[in-house]
Amino acid sequence: MRVTITRRAPRTTRTALVALTAAGALALTACAGGDSGAMPESDGEGGDGNVEIRFAWWGSDTRHETTQKIIDLFEEKNPGITVVPDFTDWDGYWDKLATSVAGGDTPDVMTQEERYLSDYATRGVIADLSELGVETSEIPEDVVATGEIDGKLYGIATGINAYALVADPEIFAQAGVEMPDDETWTWEDYVEIAGQVSAGAGDGVWGAQDYGFNEAGLNVLARQKGETLYNPDGTLGVSAETVAQFFQVSLDLMANDGQPDASRSVEFQNAGPEGSLLGTNTGAMGVWWSNQLGALSEASGHELELLRLPGESQYERTGMYFKPAMYYSVSATTEHPEESAKFVDFLLNDPEVAALQLTDRGLPSNLSVRESILGDLADADQRMADFMADLEDEIVDSPPVPPNGSAEMTDIMTRINTEVLFGDLTPEEAAEQFLSEVGAAIGS
Amino acid sequence: MAVIQEVARTRGTKTERRKGDGKAAAVFLAPWFAGLALITAFPLVASLYLSFTDYSLLAAPNWIGIDNYTRMFTDARFFQALEVTFTYVFVSVPLQLAAALALALVLDKGMRGLALYRSAFYLPSLLGGSVAIAILWRQVFGSDGLINQVLAFFGVQGVGWVSHPDYALGTLMVLNVWTFGAPMVIFLAGLRQIPVMYYEAASIDGAGKVRQFLGITLPLLTPIVFFNLVLQLIGAFQSFTQAYIVSGGTGGPVDSTLFYTLYLYQKGFASYEMGYASAMAWFLLLVVAGMTAVNFLASKFWVFYDD
Secondary structure, three states, X not given: OHHHHHHHHHHHHHHHHXXXXXXXXHHHHHOOOOOOOOOXXXXXXXXXXXXXXXXXXXXXXXXXXHHHHHHHHHHHHXXXXXEEEEEEOHHHHHHHHHHHHHOOOOOOEEEEOHHHHHHHHHOOOEOOHHHOOOOXXXXXXXXXXXXXXXXXXXXXXXXXXXXXXXXXXXXHHHHOOOOOOOOOOOHHHHHHHHHXXXXXXXXXXXXXXXXXXXXXXXXXXXXXXXXXXXXOOOXXXXXXXHHHHHHHHHHHHHHOOOOOOHHXXXXXXXXXXXXXXXXXXXXXXXXXXXXXXXXXHHHHOOOOEEEOOOOOOOOOOOOOOEEEOOEEEEEOOOOOHHHHHHHHHHHHHXXXXXXXXXXXXXXXXXXXXXXXXXXXXXXXXXXXXXHHHHHOOOOOOOOOOOOOOHHHHHHHHHHHHHHHHOOOOOHHHHHHHHHHHHXXXXXX | OHHHHHHHHHHHHHHHHHHHHHHHHHHHHHHHHHXXXXXXXXXXXXXXXXXXXXXXXXXXXXEOOOHHHHHHOOOHHHHHHHHHHHHHHHHHHHHHHHHHHHHHHHHOOOOOOHHHHHHHHHHHHHHOOOHHHXXXXXXXXXXXXXXXXXXXXXXXXXXXXXXXXXXXXXXXXXXXXXXXXXXXXXXXXXXHHOOHHHHHHHHHOOOOHHHHHHHHHHHHHHHHHHHHHHHHXXXXXXXOHHHHHHOOOOOOOOOOOOOHHHHHHHHHHHOOOHHHHHHHHHHHHHHHHHHHHHHHHHHHHHOOOOO
């Protein structure tokens, strides 16, 4: 009995196995990258002549909630216009937006960011807002200019941030080191102070978190020396010498133990504000965008302070600048340009909007709106607003919108900085590689 | 005679019924065909077309011929991605299959609580590709993570397993080996198919355990090994999630975990070079298809079908 079973089995087994293997191979190959971003629902007009526009943004749950309230408010004030929310987190946003554009389903109103603005503007995806009549008179001219490319206004800054040094006075005190005077300190002082904090604060506490993963720091140093990361014509404006100097600071900080070793630096970098040196009370200084002060303070539980980056009085001029936190842009192909423009106008200029979102999209770019919320800010945000007000007079100009291809900058910067930290590249080699890779990315 | 008539009758009805079933089958298959055409076939053909264009996702594509394909061979990061992927595939897949086979052999002994163990060992397969595990991995293998704390207990100074360029890829390989559950279950099923009498006969002839394994188990299991090998190779070529999460999407540190699929994704969605990314996807398809073809051809020489 048993023998008959095994004798009959082989042929079926063989055929089945070969077939199964082949089928499995096919199925697996076909499944490559099977998850595509879900397409948002199509827009169009409601039954009763109601105009429907779609607004796309990225952010946290808190932002989604406040934005929904803002949309409700807009709909209340503008009967006949419905705003369809379309939101996701930062990482998914750009994939989703690009896919929507490719599918001919561009959101009518979208939030943009400086590294992407030019990619979308020069390919005709977003409209010239100056033709749509959005009110910008309350926004300082140099802030409006941060959304201009070739004389056309492709995005209007929602608010402003500054790239600044965040310091933890409690850890300075614990280390027995005095807080630096940020109006006069040099890059050399920065290295020295970080080393002192590391030495004084005990094991597992460092002076500073590595700053080399973000090109904004390089831009500040370049500007201090009379250069600029990008020229207005979209070419690179920074010298190899400056780039090398920028990377050398990290090496000096590792040499005097002012910052963690290479592996830890990479890990802290990947851990976001909550897992950073400042967020975990294991470091005294870190370089961040000013709007992150709130998240950092919350994570650390300490009253963190914003300081100017080192070197503001060391070279030719000050290097710090206001960066648009994000922009509002309108689709070039929207069927409802008027309503879209009206919505952008509302977002930028209505004090009730600002009262809801406070500094969540940066310190409001509209000055009278900014004024109106100053009393309502939480401690950290209030300190941020004061700091920005102090900077107002020192800032010389705003850098131009980064050129096409600058979205690759983050990857290039992270990779090269990591190689420098691990000693695989000298700062000079790193500078050379940086200039050639970024040059290739932006096509200059 | 009666039998022949019987067969003829069955055949007859079969063909007749097949005819009648055609429409019904078409109706029932229609949704699947629609899905195949729209979700698989159309994008496939579209990406082939796009691979010959400068498509940016944001603007209409322009035909540029084979530029994307020739460009690959001047792109240093493309070669880095190939190197990383091949290293990953050729090291981690054999290790994974060895681990799966070893555990299947142990579990095949029919111990108590077998179902529990089988599920426990299968669990990593379900979780391994998930985002949560990749994040956990990053913590466990951090400079101050669990692994290094254990090592420190024994006086060994650990490294940053996922943040050091020399170790990150190895850590991801370990993660892949750890997801041996799926091939293990298939091995187990294969082991169950080997008739006990072969072993009985062998042991009467005085063959030891090792001899039995080499002489009976392994040859009879080769179809299963082949099946697992093909599937795991293809799966490994397409690995994405682990590297994406562990490296924060960069393929870092220093491109040491720049999987082919990750680089493709970066090109398509970060650099807006979807044309180039499409060309890369087709190149990968050719590589995987070629590998699989070689695998099938080679299987003639080592896979043993028991007939």
